[in-house]
Amino acid sequence: MTLVTFVLTRVLPGSPIDQIAGPMSTTEQRRALAAHYGLDRPLWVQYGAYIAGVARGDFGFSFTTSHPVADDLGRFFPATFELTTAAIVAATAIGIPLGVWGAVRQGSWVDHLVRVVAVAGVALPIFWLSLVLIYLLFSTWHLLPAPMGRLSLQSAPPRQVTGLLLIDSLLSGNGPAFVDAARHLVLPVSVLAFAAVAPLARITRTSMLDVLSSAHTRAARALGIPARRIVWTYAFRNAALPVLTMLAIVYGYLLGGSVLIETVFAWPGLGRYAFNAVSSNDYPAVQGFILYATVIYVAIFVIVDVLYALLDPRIEA
Amino acid sequence: MRRARSRVGVALVLALLVAGLGRATPAGAAADARQTLVVAVSRDMQNLDPTNASSDSFTLETLTNIYSWLVDYKLVKQSNGQTIGAPNEFVGNLAESIWLADGGKKLIVTLRRNLKFSNGDPLDANAVKFTYDRLFDQNATTAALTKMAEVMGKESVRVVDDRTVEFTIAEPNTLLLGNMAQYGHSILNPNVIRPHMTAADPSAHEWLKSNTKGTETGPYLLESWQPGVEFVLARNPYFWAAPPKIPRVVLRIVPDPSARLALLKSGDVDIARDLAPLDEVEVLKDRNVSVYRFPTRIVSFLGMNAAVAPFNNVKLRQAISYAVPYGTIIRSVMVGFARPLTSPVPSGMPTHTDEFFAYKTDPARAKALLAEAGLGNGTAVTFTSRADLAESKSIAVWVKSALARAGINVTINEMPGAAFTAALQKHELVFFHHPGWNSINNDPFYHLFWLLKSTCCDYTNYHSKEIDDLIAKYTISTDLNARAAASRRIQQIATEEAAWVFLYQPDFVLATRKNIDGLVYYPADVRVRYYYLTKE
Numbered sequence: 001m002t003l004v005t006f007v008l009t010r011v012l013p014g015s016p017i018d019q020i021a022g023p024m025s026t027t028e029q030r031r032a033l034a035a036h037y038g039l040d041r042p043l044w045v046q047y048g049a050y051i052a053g054v055a056r057g058d059f060g061f062s063f064t065t066s067h068p069v070a071d072d073l074g075r076f077f078p079a080t081f082e083l084t085t086a087a088i089v090a091a092t093a094i095g096i097p098l099g100v101w102g103a104v105r106q107g108s109w110v111d112h113l114v115r116v117v118a119v120a121g122v123a124l125p126i127f128w129l130s131l132v133l134i135y136l137l138f139s140t141w142h143l144l145p146a147p148m149g150r151l152s153l154q155s156a157p158p159r160q161v162t163g164l165l166l167i168d169s170l171l172s173g174n175g176p177a178f179v180d181a182a183r184h185l186v187l188p189v190s191v192l193a194f195a196a197v198a199p200l201a202r203i204t205r206t207s208m209l210d211v212l213s214s215a216h217t218r219a220a221r222a223l224g225i226p227a228r229r230i231v232w233t234y235a236f237r238n239a240a241l242p243v244l245t246m247l248a249i250v251y252g253y254l255l256g257g258s259v260l261i262e263t264v265f266a267w268p269g270l271g272r273y274a275f276n277a278v279s280s281n282d283y284p285a286v287q288g289f290i291l292y293a294t295v296i297y298v299a300i301f302v303i304v305d306v307l308y309a310l311l312d313p314r315i316e317a
Numbered sequence: 318m319r320r321a322r323s324r325v326g327v328a329l330v331l332a333l334l335v336a337g338l339g340r341a342t343p344a345g346a347a348a349d350a351r352q353t354l355v356v357a358v359s360r361d362m363q364n365l366d367p368t369n370a371s372s373d374s375f376t377l378e379t380l381t382n383i384y385s386w387l388v389d390y391k392l393v394k395q396s397n398g399q400t401i402g403a404p405n406e407f408v409g410n411l412a413e414s415i416w417l418a419d420g421g422k423k424l425i426v427t428l429r430r431n432l433k434f435s436n437g438d439p440l441d442a443n444a445v446k447f448t449y450d451r452l453f454d455q456n457a458t459t460a461a462l463t464k465m466a467e468v469m470g471k472e473s474v475r476v477v478d479d480r481t482v483e484f485t486i487a488e489p490n491t492l493l494l495g496n497m498a499q500y501g502h503s504i505l506n507p508n509v510i511r512p513h514m515t516a517a518d519p520s521a522h523e524w525l526k527s528n529t530k531g532t533e534t535g536p537y538l539l540e541s542w543q544p545g546v547e548f549v550l551a552r553n554p555y556f557w558a559a560p561p562k563i564p565r566v567v568l569r570i571v572p573d574p575s576a577r578l579a580l581l582k583s584g585d586v587d588i589a590r591d592l593a594p595l596d597e598v599e600v601l602k603d604r605n606v607s608v609y610r611f612p613t614r615i616v617s618f619l620g621m622n623a624a625v626a627p628f629n630n631v632k633l634r635q636a637i638s639y640a641v642p643y644g645t646i647i648r649s650v651m652v653g654f655a656r657p658l659t660s661p662v663p664s665g666m667p668t669h670t671d672e673f674f675a676y677k678t679d680p681a682r683a684k685a686l687l688a689e690a691g692l693g694n695g696t697a698v699t700f701t702s703r704a705d706l707a708e709s710k711s712i713a714v715w716v717k718s719a720l721a722r723a724g725i726n727v728t729i730n731e732m733p734g735a736a737f738t739a740a741l742q743k744h745e746l747v748f749f750h751h752p753g754w755n756s757i758n759n760d761p762f763y764h765l766f767w768l769l770k771s772t773c774c775d776y777t778n779y780h781s782k783e784i785d786d787l788i789a790k791y792t793i794s795t796d797l798n799a800r801a802a803a804s805r806r807i808q809q810i811a812t813e814e815a816a817w818v819f820l821y822q823p824d825f826v827l828a829t830r831k832n833i834d835g836l837v838y839y840p841a842d843v844r845v846r847y848y849y850l851t852k853e
Contacts, residue, residue: 280734
C-alpha cells in the first residue's frame with residue numbers, strides 16, 4: 001500500500017518544489033530545495049527513509065502546511081470524526097427503522113417513501129443540497145449559524161482533550177460552546193446523514209424482506225408470536241449482518257473525509273486536507289493520509305467482524 | 318407503555334433541536350465587534366519565511382501586514398480622493414531617511430530611533446546586517462532580486478553606526494528601491510532567529526516557515542495560526558508608528574466562494590476575499606456592501622510557445638491574435654472587471670504604449686493570415702487551461718469557438734493546477750492561458766526582463782535578438798530617455814510579432830461591509846494593508 005502510494009504520487013506530473021520555489025527561482029535554487037528536502041535521492045532511498053520514518057511514527061513534513069504530517073492528521077482528524085460519527089448515528093437512527101418499516105408494510109405509502117428517500121439520497125448532489133440548506137436555514141431564516149467552521153468567532157473554544165468539541169465542552173462544563181458546536185453540526189450532519197440514509201434504508205429493506213418471507217418467520221407467525229416481537233427480535237437480528245456491513249462501508253467512506261461538505265461548510269477536516277495535499281503535490285501529506293485511511297478501513301472491518309460474531313453465534317471468532 | 322416511551326423520546330429530541338435553533342447573541346459581542354475585523358479568505362497560508370516564501374496571495378499578504386522593511390511606497394492622495402501607495406515613489410519605512418550617494422553607487426539608510434521588534438528587542442543596524450547576511454547566504458528568490466539591482470552580496474552591506482547602514486551598488490540603476498520595498502526585505506530579529514540556525518538548516522528556514530513570534534516589525538503580529546481554520550493578527554505593541562485602527566484581524570478560511578458571499582451578505586464577516594466575478598456583480602446591488610475596484614498592472618495573456626511548430630510561425634500567432642474575441646472575454650468571463658491589455662508592458666507602468674496594438678477580432682483577416690502562414694483551413698492545435706480556475710476554463714471555450722471561425726480547430730486540454738504550474742515553469746506548455754503575472758517593481762525593464770528574457774519566466778520561449786539586446790543594455794541603466802525609447806521599441810516588436818495574445822489586465826476587487834472604510838490601495842503588490850482600515 002505504502003509503496004503504491006509512494007510511486008503513484010511521484011509519477012504524477014509536477015513536484016512539491018514547483019509549489020514552494022516560487023516562479024522566479026532559478027534551476028540551481030530548485031536543485032538546492034530538492035536536496036534540502038531529500039527529493040534528489042533515488043526513489044528507493046527516499047522510500048526506505050520514508051518507511052523507516054513511518055516505523056518511528058514520523059510521517060515527514062507537509063510542504064503545504066509546513067507542519068509534521070502526523071500533527072496535521074491529529075489536528076484535522078477530530079473535526080472529521082465528530083462530523084462523521086454524528087452523521088452515521090443520525091443516519092442509522094433514521095435509515096434502519098425506515099428500512100424495517102418499508103419491509104414490514106411492503107407496498108404501503110411508507111414503502112414508497114423509503115424508495116423515494118433512497119433514490120433522492122443517491123440522486124441529489126450533496127453539494128447542491130448543502131447550498132440550498134445554507135440559503136434557507138442560514139441566509140433566509142437565520143435559524144442556524146454561519147457556515148464558517150465548527151464554532152462561531154465569539155465562542156471561546158473548550159480546553160482540548162479529545163478534540164471533539166461536543167465532548168470537550170461537556171468535560172470543561174462550557175455550556176455555550178456545546179450549544180454552539182451542536183448548532184454548527186446540524187447542517188453538515190443533516191446533509192451527510194441524508195446521503196447515508198439511502199444505502200442503509202435500502203439494504204435494511206431488502207434484507208428484511210428476505211428474512212420476513214423465510215420459513216422460520218412464517219413458523220413464528222403461525223405460533224402466534226406478536227408481530228412486533230417477530231420483526232425486531234427474530235427477523236431484524238437475522239437481517240442485521242448485511243446492514244452492519246453497509247454501515248461499515250458508509251462509515252469508512254465518510255471517515256475518509258468528505259471534500260465537498262468540508263469545503264462548503266469550511267469544516268477543517270481531513271477531506272480538505274487531503275484535497276489540498278493532492279492538488280499541490282504534497283507527497284508526505286498524501287502518503288500520510290492514505291495510510292491513515294487504510295488503517296481506519298481495516299480497523300472498522302475488524303470491529304465489524306467482532307460484531308458479526310456477537311450477532312450470529314454460528315460465526316466463530 | 319413502550320409506545321408512550323418512544324413518544325417521549327421523539328418529543329425530547331424535537332425540544333432539543335428547537336432549543337438549539339434561533340440566533341444566540343453572545344454577550345459583549347457588540348462591544349468588541351468594532352475592535353475585530355473578520356475576513357473570509359479562500360485558503361490557508363503556507364510558508365512564511367520572508368526571503369523564500371510560497372507565492373500564494375495570503376502568505377504574502379500576512380507577511381506584508383506583520384513585517385516592516387527599510388523602504389516603502391509613498392502614500393499619495395489621488396484626485397478622486399482615494400489614497401494609494403504610489404508604486405514609483407519611495408520613502409523610508411523602518412528607515413528615517415534613505416539617500417543615494419556617490420552618483421548612485423551607495424544607498425545610505427538611517428534607521429528611526431528606538432525601533433523594536435515585537436518582543437521588545439531593539440532593532441538596530443546589526444539586525445539589518447544580520448538580515449542581509451542571512452538573505453545572501455540563503456541565496457533564494459530575494460537574494461536574486463537584490464543582486465538583480467546590483468547589490469551583489471554580504472560584503473555590499475556595511476554597518477556604519479548603530480542606526481546607519483550603507484549598501485554598495487555595483488552599477489547605478491533604477492531597480493533597487495522597487496526591489497527592496499517588499500516582504501522579502503523584512504528585517505529579522507537575530508536574537509530570535511540565530512538559535513534556530515543549524516548546520517542542516519543554516520538560514521533557519523524550517524522555523525521561519527511557520528513561526529514569526531518575536532521577530533515581527535509590522536503593525537500586527539501573528540497571534541495564532543490554526544492550519545485549515547484561521548489565522549489571527551493582533552496589534553504589535555512595539556510597532557514604530559501609530560497603532561492600527563482595528564486591533565485584531567481574524568482571517569477565517571472559507572474555501573467555498575458561495576459561502577463567502579453568504580457570510581458577507583449576512584454580516585457575519587466584514588470582508589469577503591476572492592469572490593467569483595458574477596458574485597461581485599451581485600453584491601454591487603447590496604446596499605450593505607461596498608465594492609472597491611482598482612485597476613492592476615497584472616498581465617493575463619494567451620501564451621504561444623514560439624519554440625514549437627506551428628507557433629514558431631509569426632503569421633499563425635498573428636492569425637490567432639486576430640481571431641480571439643477580446644471584448645467577449647472581458648464582458649462574459651471577467652464580467653467587466655478587467656481592461657484590455659494592449660502591449661507586453663501593461664497600462665499603468667511607465668513607458669506603456671498602446672499605439673502598436675492593431676489586433677481586433679476579425680475572422681476574415683485571421684483566415685488570410687493563416688493562408689499566408691502556409692497553413693490551411695482546419696489547422697489543429699491543442700489549448701491548455703487550468704482545471705482549477707473558472708476563468709481559464711471559460712476562456713478555453715471562447716477561444717475554441719472563435720478560432721473555429723478562423724479555420725483553426727482547437728482541442729481543449731484541462732490540466733490540474735499543480736501539473737499546469739510544473740509544465741509552465743518548464744516552458745513545456747504550447748498554447749495556454751496565463752491567468753496573470755504581476756511585476757511588483759513598476760519598472761518596464763524589470764517586467765520585460767522577467768517575461769521576455771529570463772530563463773525562469775519567458776514561458777513562451779519567445780525571442781527576438783533586438784529585444785534581448787535592448788533588455789541586456791537597458792535593464793541596468795539610469796538613462797531614462799534612452800530606456801523609454803528602448804521600451805517603446807520592444808513593445809513595438811513584441812506586439813507586431815504577436816509574442817502573446819494580449820488579453821486583459823484584471824481589476825482588483827474587494828467587497829466589504831458598508832461600515833468598513835479607509836482602504837489604501839497598493840498597485841505595486843496588490844496586497845491589502847489592514848492597518849489603514851476603520852470599522853464604524
